[in-house]
Amino acid sequence: MSAEASVLFDAPGPKARARHRIVAIVGGLVILALLYLLVRALATKGQFTGDKWAPFLDPVTWTSYLLPGLQATLVAAFFSIILAIIGGILLGMGRLSQLRPVRVACGAFVEFFRAVPVLMMMLFAYYLFLFGFQISGEALPLYGVVAGLTFYNSSVIAELIRSGVGSLPKGQREAGLAIGLTSFATLRLVLLPQAITLMLPSIVSQLVVVLKDSALGFLILYPELVRSGQTLASLQGNLIPTFIVIAAIFIIINYLLTRLANYLERRLQARKRGPKQPPLDTTMISPSLAPGGALAAPGQT
Amino acid sequence: MLQGLSELLSEYDVLAAFWMTIKLTVAAAVGALLLGTIVAIMRVSPVGVFRSAGTAYVTLVRNTPLTLIVFFCAFGFYITLQYRIGPQNSPIDVQNFRWGVLGLAIYHAAFVAEALRSGINTVPKGQAEAARAIGLDFGSTLSNVVLPQAFRGAIAPLGNVLIALTKNTTVVATIGVAEASYLMKGMIEFRPDLIYIIFGIMAAGFVILTLPLGVLFTTLSRRLAVKR
Numbered sequence: 001m002s003a004e005a006s007v008l009f010d011a012p013g014p015k016a017r018a019r020h021r022i023v024a025i026v027g028g029l030v031i032l033a034l035l036y037l038l039v040r041a042l043a044t045k046g047q048f049t050g051d052k053w054a055p056f057l058d059p060v061t062w063t064s065y066l067l068p069g070l071q072a073t074l075v076a077a078f079f080s081i082i083l084a085i086i087g088g089i090l091l092g093m094g095r096l097s098q099l100r101p102v103r104v105a106c107g108a109f110v111e112f113f114r115a116v117p118v119l120m121m122m123l124f125a126y127y128l129f130l131f132g133f134q135i136s137g138e139a140l141p142l143y144g145v146v147a148g149l150t151f152y153n154s155s156v157i158a159e160l161i162r163s164g165v166g167s168l169p170k171g172q173r174e175a176g177l178a179i180g181l182t183s184f185a186t187l188r189l190v191l192l193p194q195a196i197t198l199m200l201p202s203i204v205s206q207l208v209v210v211l212k213d214s215a216l217g218f219l220i221l222y223p224e225l226v227r228s229g230q231t232l233a234s235l236q237g238n239l240i241p242t243f244i245v246i247a248a249i250f251i252i253i254n255y256l257l258t259r260l261a262n263y264l265e266r267r268l269q270a271r272k273r274g275p276k277q278p279p280l281d282t283t284m285i286s287p288s289l290a291p292g293g294a295l296a297a298p299g300q301t
Numbered sequence: 302m303l304q305g306l307s308e309l310l311s312e313y314d315v316l317a318a319f320w321m322t323i324k325l326t327v328a329a330a331v332g333a334l335l336l337g338t339i340v341a342i343m344r345v346s347p348v349g350v351f352r353s354a355g356t357a358y359v360t361l362v363r364n365t366p367l368t369l370i371v372f373f374c375a376f377g378f379y380i381t382l383q384y385r386i387g388p389q390n391s392p393i394d395v396q397n398f399r400w401g402v403l404g405l406a407i408y409h410a411a412f413v414a415e416a417l418r419s420g421i422n423t424v425p426k427g428q429a430e431a432a433r434a435i436g437l438d439f440g441s442t443l444s445n446v447v448l449p450q451a452f453r454g455a456i457a458p459l460g461n462v463l464i465a466l467t468k469n470t471t472v473v474a475t476i477g478v479a480e481a482s483y484l485m486k487g488m489i490e491f492r493p494d495l496i497y498i499i500f501g502i503m504a505a506g507f508v509i510l511t512l513p514l515g516v517l518f519t520t521l522s523r524r525l526a527v528k529r
Contacts, residue, residue, distance in 0.1 A: 009347045028350045116504045117468040124500040131493035215366035254364035
């Protein structure tokens with residue numbers, strides 16, 4: 001971290017380093033004081049007593065509330081992201097279509113569903129299934145959650161696909177057309193596979209959004225992690241400890257997904273750079289300073 | 302259909318619900334901007350402790366569902382622990398509104414911080430080096446060269462955060478604040494026969510709120526873009 005060159009600050013000299021140390025100590029104390037205030041606000045109301053936290057040592061807490069809740073969250077997220085990827089690819093292709101009506105319709109669909117809050121789509125889907133299609137029973141809230149999440153996220157993924165195709169070199173499309181593929185086949189066989197690979201990190205990041213948004217299913221009685229946690233909390237009278245545990249679960253899962261997205265991004269960049277391009281800075285290296293041999297720019301030797 | 306529309310509009314106060322949405326958005330946007338700026342400054346500061354604290358805040362908040370944060374504020378701090386914001390005797394819906402705004406501000410501050418930081422990252426290092434080379438001191442390098450460019454680079458991401466915030470205000474329906482999606486739920490439950498019209502009205506409301514914002518920020522970011 002400390003080696004990271006910043007546009008804002010010079011590398012600190014001895015005086016600045018001494019000043020930074022003082023600021024760090026004072027600032028660290030201020031941050032600790034704020035944390036202490038927060039912890040005290042909880043502790044004075046008895047949130048850190050043993051009996052509030054004891055339920056988490058009981059396996060029943062996990063097997064009947066938290067794990068089923070987590071499972072419901074993951075199931076909703078899984079179905080939503082799969083459907084959203086399919087829908088997103090179709091919509092993205094539609095937006096890139098040669099046919100104007102298809103392009104306009106898909107564009108309007110995407111813009112509309114990106115502008116409407118996910119919660120509203122969930123509510124609409126839920127009540128539409130309930131009153132419109134007379135679906136009822138246990139799976140109804142799941143349908144509502146998945147439908148709401150799918151509509152929103154397929155619009156987002158459609159935009160990702162579109163920008164992915166847009167960022168490909170022009171020659172890809174031209175080469176596809178030149179060997180006699182139709183424009184649809186070019187899109188399907190040449191452009192889309194590359195765009196999807198390029199967009200893979202963003203799609204993984206979108207999974208984090210889906211996981212977080214699945215908590216909105218709370219309002220339509222979907223027994224996801226937050227709602228099952230609330231059921232548990234009202235039984236045990238430990239709302240705040242339960243919320244802290246649930247937040248920790250979400251943070252761990254989402255943090256790992258974010259790390260995965262960053263890893264994919266780095267790998268893709270490493271691949272894109274390829275072995276053939278010369279290092280960018282070679283022209284700046286004067287012959288006397290160049291480490292010689294392989295790294296020196298060709299013209300300089 | 303027109304009859305259903307006029308029936309709904311006379312029976313339910315749609316404008317009041319959207320007014321609540323706007324109030325939530327503005328209040329939370331101000332809070333998120335203040336908090337987010339502090340976090341962003343911490344994240345780019347040369348002092349390691351601040352950097353770690355800022356990074357920790359962004360990592361923790363960004364990975365938690367907004368629903369959970371809002372619940373933490375309303376059900377946790379307000380209902381369970383009886384902490385109140387502002388006057389002790391203000392009614393429950395006012396308290397819910399304030400805790401909801403706090404939750405929204407806490408959540409979106411992390412995204413504001415990231416937007417500002419990405420703005421700073423758009424400034425090439427050579428700009429600061431050139432400023433130092435012509436003898437500007439730290440203060441004028443920052444205020445005359447780096448920050449003006451950084452703010453202009455942050456306009457587009459900040460606009461995206463504001464649009465997301467507008468839509469995310471619907472989440473406080475879960476703690477009973479009478480904004481647009483809360484009203485929509487009530488309307489559909491009483492008039493399931495008019496479900497399409499109800500969704501149409503509410504969706505149109507959000508399109509009306511967010512589309513101009515999107516256009517405004519895109520134009521602003523284009524017009525103010527630093528040509529490089």
